[in-house]
Amino acid sequence: MAADVGDAPAASYEYFDRLEYDSGRFFIRYLLLKFAAFTSLLIQEFSAFRIWLSPFRAQDGGLCYNQNTVSLKGTDMAQQGTLYIISSPSGAGKSSLLNALLTQHNSAGKMQLSVSHTTRATRPGEEHGVHYHFVKVEEFKALIERGDFLEWAEVFGNYYGTSRAAIEACLAQGIDVFLDIDWQGARQIREQMPTKSIFILPPSREELERRLIGRGQDSAEVIKGRMEKAIAEMVHYDEYDYVIINEDFEQALFQLRAVIECQRLELRQQQQAQQNLLQQLLAE
Secondary structure (H helix, E strand, C coil): CCCCCCCCCCCEEEEEEEEEEEEEEEEEEEEEEEEECCCCCCEEEECCCEECCCCCEEECCCECCCCCCEECCCCCCCCCCEEEECCCCCCHHHHHHHHHHHHCCCCCCCEEEECCECCCCCCCCCCCCCCCECCCCHHHHHHHHHHEEEEEEECEEEEEEEHHHHHHHHHHHHEEEEEEEEHHHHHHHHHHCCCEEEEECCCCHHHHHHHHHHHHCCHHHHHHHHHHHHHHHHHHHHHHHEEECCCCCCHHHHHHHHHHHHHHHCHHHHHHHHHHHHHHCCCC
């Protein structure tokens, strides 16, 4: 973390609450977000807790509790977003599928790729906060110490990590978040929060190798190493909720979209998204 200068604030805070619905009960969730001073960089996870409000019943376009009616007009009852873990061996088409999903089928802006923190140098064309949150090693280690990462790793001398607070902020707004991580990172994430996970497989080893060669980026030795790593990764496909075989790209994209739509139609999701309609339909 950067050192404080004089009396300048080290961080800023934002506090808000929202009414939510879960398993037939309403509650107020209180959230506290901490940002780096004078920036929009989220540097500390939520301090979040719930106050359950029960029993409620529908009355006159609102909710009645102990004879008092609370209007729902203007209340944010957004459907809770889903955290998706997407994994695959290099060359299976995961990045292409995610790019197509987010650019062609995201007009409502309800899906986004998780933006990780990293200590590596910025590459041409990359933007801070868009491709990565670029931070110094000291700042990254401070975030580790505070437990701000759902998962982190050191790769080729650079640190990479997934911010818990940034993800939870998106999920709370009803945005589906996609994490492009390997099976080891997936295990870490599952231990800490609910997820839906998808593994992308190639149609054959031969096709996978052909795709890697077709990139024209790596030597034969590097490709051999990538194939060995791919086989080691594919062994873990059965740890995931869904498996998509990317033989035909458009078919695989359709299947990826189908998984997302099915998740949005689950009972809990629909109870959140369609609360007002359900109250009207079931009102006595």
